[in-house]
Amino acid sequence: MDNFPNGVLVLFDADLYYRIVGPETLPFSGRTAADMAGKQLYDLFPEETATELEPKLEATIxxxxxxxxxxxxxxxxxxxTKPVHIDSEPYGVLVTQDVTNVRQTAEVLEQQNERLDQFASMVSHDLRNPLSIAYGELELYRETTEDTHLDEVKNALGRIEDLIVDLTALAQANTLSEEYxxxxxxxxxxxxxELINTRSASLETEEDVIVGDRSQLQALFENLFRNAVGHGGEDVTVRVGPVDEGFYVEDTGDGIPPEKRDHVFEHGFTTGYGGSGVGLTIVKRIAADHDLEVSISESSEGGARFEFQTAQ
Structure with a gap:
């Protein structure tokens, strides 16, 4: 017991009394074994903790x-825990160790791996539109030799550069920028x-000021607009405006069925129109990096309404 690494050993009986406890001083709480030995589970721990432990210790017995x-x-x-018998009486042996750092590290690694797994498709998804614009404007320049087309190529390439920086940041730790x-x-x-193919759709906005990274927020809107036009059709109207502690984006399309609203942000989830299923994943990621919670409801016309509000 004295040499058990970073942990505690306990022998408990059928009435859930701690009979033997060691080492002499518990490594992560500072409690002494003498203060714990001979006491019942509910005398040792708060009711919430004891209630969680009780069925597991009883199963061991x-x-x-x-x-x-x-x-x-x-x-x-x-x-x-392991069951044991002493003089034919049932007991249990309990071993506990502090694994806080181990679990936190595992959680961070899992989150990082998830971001890296999604990174390739996210980059491909958001880069496709400005890359298409660059190719299109370059072809028009070849046909007309008008320099204005080269200006559009330059703008599209600048947008690609910004997206690479932003999406790389999104693939890393979930932290708020000090430069918002x-x-x-x-x-x-x-x-x-202006950067998506809006066809004959229309945009209506109400002025407000939000705090964040402009380029990342633009990527958020691009994905929402692309989704609205893709699902709502060529003549859809998209509206953007303020709400308490945030903003909304809504459209006049067919909306998102309630049973699908919990899934639309999942990586790869798509409801058609040829989308890749990563656009709304990017939206949620950018929102989270801006400490914004996203909720989905209906617009007055039955279309989709996304609200972004400061997390409580």
């Missing part, structure tokens, strides 16, 4: 080992509108 994590005082403990600044809602929405 009944002969079934258990392996689980439990949260206690801001730490994550991994617990292993006030951005005109109307201006960023109109810039995004």
């Amino acid at each position: 009944d002969g079934e080992p258990r392996s689980f994590d439990i949260e206690f005082k801001g730490m994550t403990h991994h617990v292993e 600044e006030p951005v005109s809602l109307t201006a960023v929405a109109e810039d995004a509108w």
Whole structure:
């Protein structure tokens, strides 16, 4: 017991009394074994913790080992139990170790791997539109030799460069930028509108100021607009305006069925029109990096309405 690494050993009986506890001083709580030995589970821990432990320890007494994590005082403990018999009486042996750092590291790695797995398709998805514009304008320049087409090529290539920077940042840790600044809602929405194929759709905006990274917010609007036009048809109207602690984007299309609203942000989920299923994943990622929560409802015409509000 004295040499058990970063953990505690316990022998408990059928009434869930701790009979033997070690080492002498518990490594992660500072409690002494003498203060714990001879006490019942509900005397040792708060009711919430004891209630979670009780069925697992009782199952151990009944002969079934258990392996689980439990949260206690801001730490994550991994617990292993085994049934034993002493003089034909059932007991349980409990081993617990502090695994807080291990679990946190695993969670961070899982999040990073998820971001990296999505990165290739995200880059491909958002780069496709400005790349298409660049090719189109270059072809028009070859036909007309008008320099204005080269200006559009330059703008599209600049947008590609910005997207590479932004999407690379999105593939990394989920942190808020210290360089966020006030951005005109109307201006960023109109810039995004100009960079997608809106066909005969129309955009209506209400002016407001939001705080964030302008280029990332533009990518958010581009994906929402592309989704609205793709699903709503050539004559759809898209509206952008302020709400309390945020903004909304809505359209006059067919909307998103309630049963699909919990899934539309999942990577690869698509409801048709030839979309790749990553546009709304990017939207949610950008929103999260701006500490914004996203909710989906209906517009007054039955179309989709996305609301972005500061997370509480």
